Amino acid sequence: MERFRLKNPVLNPGLIPGLLGYISALPLLLGTALFSLGENTLATPQTRMSDPAVQSGLSESTASNAQVPGQRDRPIAPTWTNPKLLLAIEGESATIQSLAxxxxxRFIAIGGGRNDPRIEIWDLQQEKRIxxxxxxxxxxxxxxFSPDxxxxxxxxxxxAIEVWDVQKGELLHQFLxxxxxxLSLAISPDGRNLVSGGLDGIRLWDLRDRQLIRVLLNLQPIYSVAFRGDGQLIAxxxxxxxxxxxxxxxxxxxxxxxNPLTTSFQHDRGITTLDFTPDGNRLISGSFDATIKxxxxxxxxxxxxxxxxxxxxxxxxxxxxxxxxASAxxxxxxxxxxxxAEAVGFISAESDWAQAIAWYPDGLTLAIGGLDRIVNLWRGGMGANEDAIASDSP
Structure with a gap:
């Protein structure tokens, strides 16, 4: 039996207004945050290392991507030293392996874990599973999700890679x-291309014509792939x-x-996750070696x-x-x-609890799913103005 369980009944009249507009009384309405704040320790930065061995074509292919549509319209980042647990979504999946x-x-997609390959689509505006x-x-x-x-x-x-109609829940196509x-999927910003990474390598697909474009890497385990914001670089x-x-x-x-640009960027063990910054100038990587670079x-x-x-x-x-x-x-x-590189917040978890994370598009809320089969949505604070706003609230 599915449940859309808000952590505080005061917030019940519609989720989307609460997510899109950070109302001034929110810190008071949510009450005590249900989390454990870990050490706010500084990261351990290493000395910058030049990389002269990289192929000469890299600098041109990775040039600044400052013209990312909508980047200037993003809300100011909240603080995460005191996040608030906004709501919880509990579906039928035994465990949660993926989120988007x-x-x-408007929608959040939830993917089930081992032996429960269920996909659930929740309408956050209607506050129900559709x-x-x-x-x-x-x-x-x-x-x-596709960009549209x-x-x-x-x-x-x-x-198999499966393409679904969100509104109907119908299977449109399978790439086999x-x-x-x-293990990893990424869609280009124009929605035309899909890149997939698996234990047998990397494939690039045409989503419109639903065909394979090219095998980028064959028979080599790949745990993570990513598209840069302009769609002109795959990592x-x-x-x-x-x-x-x-x-x-x-x-x-x-x-x-x-041609592939094999960089000297590397970890001591396999890379598990990658993400480009919105301007395309940096790449963040996580690894089995427990480091982030x-x-x-x-x-x-x-x-x-x-x-x-x-x-x-x-x-x-x-x-x-x-x-x-955020890293999990x-x-x-x-x-x-x-x-x-400063650590600015921490949400503790039971061992192996958190499996997947996803940012709400406005960047103010983080969804976390894992072995407890509940998707928790955490809201960042409002920084230095939070106390002043809360004190001015009726």
Missing amino acids: FSPDG RHWKTYQNRVLALT GNTLVSSADGG EHRSNV AGTHQGNIILWPLIPGEGAAIVG CWDLVNRELLYTLVDHPSWIKSLKINPNGQLF SRDGIRFWNLET
């Missing part, structure tokens, strides 16, 4: 060229800890893929390494405003200032 928000923030279905796999390893929000793409450990677990992390970049020229026809793609250098998590990095997501990012590991969720 629709681009307009669609749910079981896939043809064993679990849902990755989910991603009408299509959801899922992957699993059976190798992968032969093993597909992938190998099981050996290396980061590979592919320049991409999108067009009306099939995208043209350049920030790479400057313009100057081709390592900016810093974070070593605060005690175990491998399960997921990391950069906030849409580009000022901070066995100890819970940590929040980081992207520029200074």
Whole structure:
């Protein structure tokens, strides 16, 4: 039996107004936050390392991407030293393996874990589940919405990539060229191309014509792939800890893929998660070696390494405003200032609890799902003005 369980009944009349507009009385309405604040320790930055061995084409392919649509319209980043538990969504999935928000923030998709390959679509405006279905796999390893929000793409450990109609819950297409677990998916900003990373390599797909464009890497385990914000660069992390970049020229026809740019960006162990900053100038990577690294793609250098998590990095997501990012590991969720590498918040968790995280499109709310089968939505604070606003509230 599904439940949409708000943490405070005062917030019941509609979720979307509460998410889109941070009302002045929210800190008072939510009361005591249900979380444990961990040590607000500083990260452990390393000395910047130049990277002269990178192929000469890298600097041109990774040039500044300042013209990202809508980036200037992002809300100011909240503080995460005192996050508030806004609401919880409890569906039918036994465990939660993957999460994704629709681009307009109306829907959240939830993917079930092992032996429960269920996908659920929750309408946050109506505060109810509108669609749910079981896939043809064993679990849902990755989910991603198309830019228009009408299509959801899922992957699993059976190798199939499935394209779904969000409103109808109907299977539109299956890509079957992968032969093993597909662990990561990313759709280009124009919605035309899909890149998938699995235990048997990387594939690039044409979503409109529903066909394979190219095998970018074959028979090499890949745990994470990502598209840069302009759609002209693909990043992938190998099981050996290396980061590979592919320049991409999108067009009306099939995208043209350049030769891979194998960088000297690497971890000691396999890379589990990757994300580009909204301006496209940096790439953040997490690894089985329990470290997070920030790479400057313009100057081709390592900016810093974070070593605060005690175990491998399960997921990391950069906030849409580009000022901070969240990382998930066995100890819970940590929040980081992207520029200074300072740890700015922490939500503790039971061992192995948090499996997936996703930012609400406005960047003010983080969804967390895991082994307790509940999706918790946490809201950031309002920074230095929070106390003043709360004291002025009736």
